[in-house]
Amino acid sequence: MKGIHIHTYLRSQAIRAFAGAIATVLCMIAANSCFKDLGNYDYTDINQAVIGDAGFEEEYNVRLNEDILRIVPEISFTLDPEGKGDYRYEWVAVGQNFLRGQRFTIGTERDLDYPVRLAAETYILYLKVTDPATDMVFSKSVGLNVMSLYTKGWLLAGEDSEGRGQIDMISFSGTTLFLKNALTLQEGLQLSPVNLVWIDNDEYTSEDRLYAATASGTYKFDRESFTGSPYTDLKYSFALAPDGSGIMTDCQKISDKRHVIIVDGRAYEVSSEGGMIGNTFSYTESGSEFEAAPQMICNHRQIDVRTFGFYDMTGRRFGYISGMTVKNTVMPGDGENDLWSWNTATEFSSGLDFVAAIESFFSNGQTTVVMQDPENGDRWMYCITAERSGSLSKGIRCKADMSIATDFDKAGNFIITTNHGYMLYSAGNRLYGYNFRKSPQECTLLKEFSAPVTCMKADLVTDEQYQDNFYVATYDDAVPESGVLYKFHVTDSPDKIGIEQQECWEKGFLKIHSICYKEF
């Protein structure tokens, strides 16, 4: 019986499989029956254009209104060795950033000979070869970077000999150029000395994001044309215009994660929604508004750090913001074993005054905050890191030994070196190197300039950002247009602070108060 069951089972399985196969074939026939057989099965070779690598191997960097872009392509045709066909050629540049997706035909001849008139932008340049006999198109592409005079370089903001605010520039658009009075002031705009310049180097949000802050207000300028007017006052960027002059004292943006600005002693987030600025978060948890110190603690060394620190000038303590959304400034408490307190009023009878916050790449992005005791003039260095984990962390705190740190009480410009965390500061014509982390502390006169130092800037932005380079600007008030910019490389070791001068640009610059780098 068992054998019969198996036999019957196998037979039914075979019938089902056969029926299934028949049905499948029927479906295929039915589906295929819809197609009309045109009967053209004659295959012929098609003439193909083969564009060689020559001229397409490396991207082009050209200057707007300066350079001529010449490319002589090597093209062969598989069925037309002499290339005598009536081929069509088209050179098309396709924008990648501001002009994303827009096409510009810059040549229709085989060889490209194009005086560059394209807007400053990153393009992909295509050569398209069309065979009219078949309408087949063959193409090859190469990168094309068009730079204007203002595309890339150091912005040097300050004042001319008449005290008018302006910006000069060292442009690296192809060759090094020295540009004067780069700002175009429209509609009667006049600037007092520019004390702080900031530019957005995020290609997605950078439109109109060149901020120039003066003692009487802050103005936004078009990032490419450098034009601004009274109508581009930063005050118009506030969702709800606050009282005050709108004087920006610090502006920091960490990738596309957080953009924070301090204006009139209040800190704000700048939104990606057209650069509109919301309400200040310079409030404590209890809802008390406080005056924020003019500079903030931030971290450009770690990746995507949303944590920013602030000094509450009212309550004399440090606070921070972090996370995705911000309601107010968090005032952290101290740990039992902490060597110093976030609240300076607990250790100093009047609390400490704020002097400067110096961002750096040292120790994974530590900021050194210089403070001063109003009671006796003592200066203190608080080393604080804005952590990616969402809080501030304490580093060392040192009191400046004024008997060693010469003229430290007169210091106006500071940077922290990347490798060993030494402080470099200027006082008058002199540049000092100061190791405040060592006991006893050490201070070295590194250089004496022919004119007072007006600005110092560590390079934490360019391709050389990890090479411990920095810039120093000097100006002789007695000589108009006597601004000079020096570039130095730090050659420090655990035991010695050293610098090496790499450049000295005596190009008659402004009296420079602020420096920032324009990346594109």
Add this chain to the structure above:
Amino acid sequence: MRHRTYIYILALAASLIGCTSGLDTYNGVSGVYFAMNSGSSYANADTTYLESSSLPFIITSSRDSVFNVKIKILGAVSTHDRHVSVRVAEDMSDILPGDYEPLQGSYVLRAGEVFGSIPVKFLRTASLEGQERTLTIELEENSDFSLPIRYWRNSSTEYVNVTRHSITISDKYVQLPGYSTSHFGPFSEKKMKILLELFDMKLTDFNERLPLTMTKAMGQKFDRWLQQQKLKGETVYEEDGSEMKAGDYIY
């Protein structure tokens, strides 16, 4: 296995049906319906419709206003003018006779046109102050047009009647597009008046959507103001006695 056989049969039938070539051209009746767009993007600009609209006199600041109810035809366009008939749906209207000018019996749809409109003139009467009233009009079949579509499918869950349309006129504060419930909380006339005073704005400023950063900032400031009032012992209440609150998403 039996299911598989059915699937094969269905597939075979579908394949054979798929071979049919050519489509019949339209030869049905001429129809008309209300085509008040509800879509906001290009993709759905004329594919989803509303069955009600509002006309708030408080933002127009005018004594009268003509509201055009858009219509659209079904079927071929005509080489001659045709008439569209409408009447007031009395059972769905509470409007007063003096609130609008009486409808015509019919309105002309010009030759060659696919879209037309029914203009209704509303008047801002004294009795409307603080009130809202609704006029519902409905299409009628006539010798030129029938009403082949009564319900329009906006989505799989939403159908709207496109043979009638309600217009609510008002002379009181209404929630406008610029009012963000997420940032300001549920709408009320009292809250709206506070917002206008707090931010020194006009009602017309809310006619369009405001930037998110702005409404968020306003919501935060409004919330802070409410808290301050509460701390002063002057808690702000809605007309129904509940405590006034800002939106839930201000931070």
